[in-house]
Amino acid sequence: VFDDEEESKLSYTEIYQEYQALVEKLLEDYLKEVGINEEKFQEAFSSPLAKTHTSQAILQTVLAAEDFRLFKKMMVQKNIEMQLQAITIIKERNGVLPDCLTEGSDVFSEIEQEEMKILREVLRKSKEEYEIEQERKRTEE
Numbered sequence: 001v002f003d004d005e006e007e008s009k010l011s012y013t014e015i016y017q018e019y020q021a022l023v024e025k026l027l028e029d030y031l032k033e034v035g036i037n038e039e040k041f042q043e044a045f046s047s048p049l050a051k052t053h054t055s056q057a058i059l060q061t062v063l064a065a066e067d068f069r070l071f072k073k074m075m076v077q078k079n080i081e082m083q084l085q086a087i088t089i090i091k092e093r094n095g096v097l098p099d100c101l102t103e104g105s106d107v108f109s110e111i112e113q114e115e116m117k118i119l120r121e122v123l124r125k126s127k128e129e130y131e132i133e134q135e136r137k138r139t140e141e
Helices: 010-034 038-045 053-064 068-094 110-140
Strands: none
Touching (some): 068 110
16 A cells, blocks of 8 residues: 655554554564563664664664654565566566566557556455455454
């Protein structure tokens, strides 16, 4: 559901709140499991070692729970990755990429049009299922 538009949608906030709750719960459980209290974690999290580029990349999912802009950026990136996976699947099925993806042409062959139609339908159904699930959750509440 995330796109690269400047303005954020209301649904983003709901997803973000669910994400925050999930990260918090997973982090709490993990800290209990390894026997680290929250204070020690905060200490380690704010140490100079945690500020390195590698550590920041590892901790990005945790940091995103505290920073909506980072979270949205991460979700937009995930959408791009999913689109690239779809393109890879198309290439594996056909052996080549459609001309429109390699030569900048806007002309689609019939097969390419059908593939794009299928891809759009899959994305539409995925979004529809997500919205139904969200509505079900709201109804339960």
